Amino acid sequence: MEIQQPIGGPLRGFLESTRRVGSRPALFVDGKVHSYEDLGRLAGNIATTIRKTSPPSMPLVALLAHRSLTAYAGVLGILGAGKGYVPLNPKLPTERLLRILTLAGPDTLVVGKEAKKHLELLLPKLPQRTSIICPDLEDLESVSLAHPQHQFVVGSAMAEGSLTDGSSREGNDPIAYLLFTSGSTGDPKGVPVRQSNLAAYVGYIADRYGVTEEDRFSQMFEMSFDLSVHDMFVCWERGACLYAMPDHTVMAPSKFIRDHGITMWFSVPSVIGVMEKLGMLKPGAFPTLRGSLFCGEPLLSRHAQAWQEAAPNSFVENLYGPTEATIAITHYRWTPATSPALSKAGITPIGQAFLGQATCVVDAELRSVAAGENGELCLSGSQVTQGYWNNPEQTRKQFVTLPDRGDQVWYRTGDLVMEDQDGCLQYLGRIDHQVKIRGHRVELPEVEFTLREASRSQQVAALAWPVKEGLAEGIVAFVAGGAEGEAGAILQHCRRVLPDYMVPSQIRFLEHLPLNVHGKTDRLKLRELLKEEPR
Structure with missing residues (x-):
């Protein structure tokens, strides 16, 4: 298969x-259908307004919106203005959103009406004078008077203009989007994904799956989750329709799939487990699906098979990739006759790299290991980003050269894998304290940083628990020297600064945390304490 690299930025496909x-x-969003022309018209007005409020030297615009026309038009409009978008999830705590805004530094914020209350909480604390563009709001006079340091542009005051590709200058490779992932130092890490990174992904995937204007794509991911980028741009690359799922259908989507004749499905694997428990995975339940993709956490082989039986006309693929490699970079197609035997410990393989991308399994000295040996997975290619946002130290640590691979730069994933004789990768776990919870990447040290702040104890530990069939369902925290009565205040602080999936489900207080022979917290003993608890 010849790789066709798209010319231009991610807007090229939408415009074509x-x-x-x-x-x-x-x-399709909020019960209404919007054509390409209508969506492009609103996006063009947003882009033209941004050009008037934000100088060319500012590379980013933030987007505070959720499953609305403004959310999707905002993404297109920001890119059309030649900027990268910084998605702000209104479900996150205000303090978390403010930290992202401080780190990203945008001078313009596009806001959907569904996030007006969140905007009002942010306004008094915004780190700089900001232009607020509200395409679907009109009455902001009281808010504007209360915050005269900011500029407000309501829908009727927006400039009119057409949508154009904001990456047209030759040699220019602007940021497409900036996402923040959990960081081990207490601060989220910014990952700037360039338009060339995204173009490489979209072009390969749209060709691989033969996307056409007849397809109907599911869209269940939050915009702050990079898998949402796949939904939007692979769909619009070929003239298909994107179906934004209402929040109440996300974990139980059977009726939505059937009612709207979805043809291309994409979700985290844990959705399969929830649907299975609810009795939704009957054989032949989803006959309209022709493609089913799963990413973000390990895919259990029995879940892959159950989905295959529920969607008999669909291929099932397990995708793998960190944010730093632009959505996904390896794939494995499920084959009922052979895949169960290839699945180690009941986990579906993550397969092989996309054409044009590269993987390498290395030891502690970053030297390649032989087939069949365990090692850390490193990634390289046109999808791999250049580093972290304003964080050269972390960039130097994670983006490296390998002793036996010349000057090529590789991203160290921290994932433990094994590559078999056929070049198929098996995911074995993490080599550090990062876990996946509900598909979200979580650095446990970031949770521990927040626990120290809240408890004023230096001895704290956060563990992924319970873990069922290789999937973490939540976090349990241990704090030394505290009292049970303090748990409520500690959890309240965590909810104020952390996303809900990072907030511990419980706090356990011990006089001292157990230490291993090296004087470090003995996490194995803490895990044994949890196992001893009655279920």
């Missing part, structure tokens, strides 16, 4: 689809 099938549906 608008020219080719402009009257066809591009987006």
Whole structure:
């Protein structure tokens, strides 16, 4: 298969689809269908307004919106203005959003009406004068008077203009989006994904799956989760329609899939487990699906098989990739006859690298290991980003050269894998304290940093617990020297600064945390304490 690298930025596909099938549906959201022409018209106005409020030297614009017309038009409009978008999830605590805004430094914020209350909480604390663009709001007079240091642009005051590709300058490779992942130092890490990174991914995936304007894509991921980027841009690359799922359907989507004739499905694997428990995975339940993708956490082989039986007309693929490698970079196609035997410990393989991308399994000295040996997975290629946002120290640590691979730069994933004789990668776990919870990457040291702040104890530990069939369902925290009565205040502080999936489900207080022979917290003993608890 020849790799066709798209020319231009991620907007190129949307603009080409608008020219080719402009009257066809591009987006279904809030019960309404919007054509490519209609969506592009609003995005063009947003882009033109941004150009008037933000100088070319500012590379980023933040987007505070959730499953709305403004959310999707905002992404397109920000890119059309030649900027990268910084998605702000309104479900996150205000303090977390403020920290992201401080680290990213945008001077413009696009806001959907569904996030107005969150905007009002942010406004008094924004780190700099900010232009606030509200495409679907009109009455902001009282808010504007209360915060005269900021500029407000309501829908009727927006400039009009057409949507164009904001990456047209030759040799220019602007940021497409900046996502923040959990960081081990207490601060989230910013990952700037360039338009060339995204173009490489979208072009390969759209070709691989033969996407056409007849397809209907599910869209269940939050915009702060990079898998949402796949939903939008692979869909719009070929003139298909994106179906934004209402929040109440995300974990139980059977009716939504059937009612809307979804053809291309993408979710975290844990959704399968929830649907299975609810009795939704009947054989032949989803006949309209022709493609089913799973990513973000290990895919159990029995879940892959259950989904295959529920969607008999669909291929099932397990994708793998960290944010630093642009959504996903390896794939494995499930084959009922052979895949169960290839799945180690009941976990579906993560397969092989996309064409044009590269993997390498290395030992502690970063030297390649032989097939069949365990090692850390390193990644390279046109999808791999250049480093972290304003964090050269972390960039030097994670983006390295390998002794036996010349000057090529590789990203160290921290994932433990084994590559078999056929070049198929098996995921074995992590080599550090990072875990996946509900598909989200979580650095346990960041949770521990927050626990120290809240408890004023230096001896704290956060463990992924319970872990069922290789999947972490939550976090349990241990604190030394505290009293049970302090748990409520500690958890309240955690909820104020951490996303809900990072907040511990319980706090356990011990006089001292157990130490191993090296004087470090003995996490194995703490795990044994949890195992001894009655279920």
